[in-house]
Amino acid sequence: MMKQHFPQGSCIKFPSFPQKNPIEEIWENPAFSWNIPVSLIHKIQTYDFSDPIFAQFVPSIKEKIKDKNFSTDPLNEKTFMHGQLIHKYHNRALLLCTKTCAMHCRFCFRKNMSFSPCNNSHFSHELNYIENNESLSEIILSGGDPLTLKDDIFKNLLDNLSSIAHIKTIRIHTRMPIGFPNRISQQFLETLRACKKQLFFILHTNHVQELDNEIFNALKKIQMLGIPLLTQSVLLKGINHSFLDLKNLYSLLIEHGIIPYYLHQLDKAEGTKHFAVSINDGTKIMKKLSEELPGYAVPKYVQDICGKKNKTILC
Numbered sequence: 442m443m444k445q446h447f448p449q450g451s452c453i454k455f456p457s458f459p460q461k462n463p464i465e466e467i468w469e470n471p472a473f474s475w476n477i478p479v480s481l482i483h484k485i486q487t488y489d490f491s492d493p494i495f496a497q498f499v500p501s502i503k504e505k506i507k508d509k510n511f512s513t514d515p516l517n518e519k520t521f522m523h524g525q526l527i528h529k530y531h532n533r534a535l536l537l538c539t540k541t542c543a544m545h546c547r548f549c550f551r552k553n554m555s556f557s558p559c560n561n562s563h564f565s566h567e568l569n570y571i572e573n574n575e576s577l578s579e580i581i582l583s584g585g586d587p588l589t590l591k592d593d594i595f596k597n598l599l600d601n602l603s604s605i606a607h608i609k610t611i612r613i614h615t616r617m618p619i620g621f622p623n624r625i626s627q628q629f630l631e632t633l634r635a636c637k638k639q640l641f642f643i644l645h646t647n648h649v650q651e652l653d654n655e656i657f658n659a660l661k662k663i664q665m666l667g668i669p670l671l672t673q674s675v676l677l678k679g680i681n682h683s684f685l686d687l688k689n690l691y692s693l694l695i696e697h698g699i700i701p702y703y704l705h706q707l708d709k710a711e712g713t714k715h716f717a718v719s720i721n722d723g724t725k726i727m728k729k730l731s732e733e734l735p736g737y738a739v740p741k742y743v744q745d746i747c748g749k750k751n752k753t754i755l756c
């Protein structure tokens with residue numbers, strides 16, 4: 442058995458695991474580095490790729506598989522960039538507020554962009570663009586993870602966006618509370634409470650094993666502010682690609698008043714082919730979910746297709 446040496450701190454860069462069943466090999470030194478929150482390491486139940494946490498965060502040598510359909514910019518986002526703002530859809534645009542992520546999911550479609558800290562924290566170019574585009578009514582804060590921004594930078598950004606009259610809603614897309622529920626601090630909650638525009642909070646979560654009461658308690662504080670809480674997930678082979686996995690996930694979420702928004706078909710980013718599930722299989726799972734769950738507990742199954750004006754609904 443390998444020695445377990447988890448250093449102090451919140452994230453592990455190069456853990457070594459007591460991998461019990463090494464059918465599939467760990468890739469020790471991938472370009473998209475290891476980054477696993479300690480709280481998630483503690484939720485691993487079996488130290489191999491059959492475990493939904495292990496498989497999401499531990500690099501596999503399968504990431505080295507090349508396929509011409511899996512590219513470094515699968516959504517052709519470069520074409521729609523104005524600084525760090527992606528304006529692809531009609532009345533909403535997505536701001537890559539940072540390139541930093543609190544955890545590195547191995548299936549991430551942005552894994553091939555450099556995840557270095559972002560220097561531009563004033564967003565002056567992007568704010569200027571938004572101000573001059575009255576067709577925009579919503580800004581989506583994404584990244585990287587917007588919650589990795591320092592509180593003062595995050596607050597400044599919300600204040601600046603809120604001062605633009607034609608922006609009516611601001612959406613925050615994050616996965617950070619899954620690894621770091623204590624990010625939902627009093628100061629952060631105060632920033633959300635003070636925001637003059639309607640906020641929406643979209644949590645990225647893929648499996649019940651990621652979730653616990655500490656996370657739900659933190660999220661409840663956001664819900665108490667009157668901010669709708671929704672989720673998005675990615676359909677991932679070997680992690681949640683079964684009726685039961687998703688039924689359990691969505692049942693638990695609605696128990697806590699959280700509405701499943703999107704289930705994403707995997708974006709074809711280089712190094713993620715081993716996570717792909719066919720649309721045919723995805724559709725079958727969705728049909729069964731619709732039969733067994735309340736309508737509001739079933740997300741839209743969507744795919745991001747290059748050149749389309751919105752996400753394509755598969756089911």
Ligand SMILES: *Cc1c(COP(=O)(O)O)cnc(C)c1O
Nearest residue numbers: 527529530533534535581751752
């Ligand atoms: C997904 C996405 C959005 C938001 O789309 P919704 O369907 O409104 O959730 C906006 N901009 C970009 C570039 C996106 O990828």
Ligand code: SF4
Nearest residue numbers: 542545546549585616
């Ligand atoms: S949290 Fe989101 S952006 Fe960050 S690595 Fe995971 S999937 Fe990618």
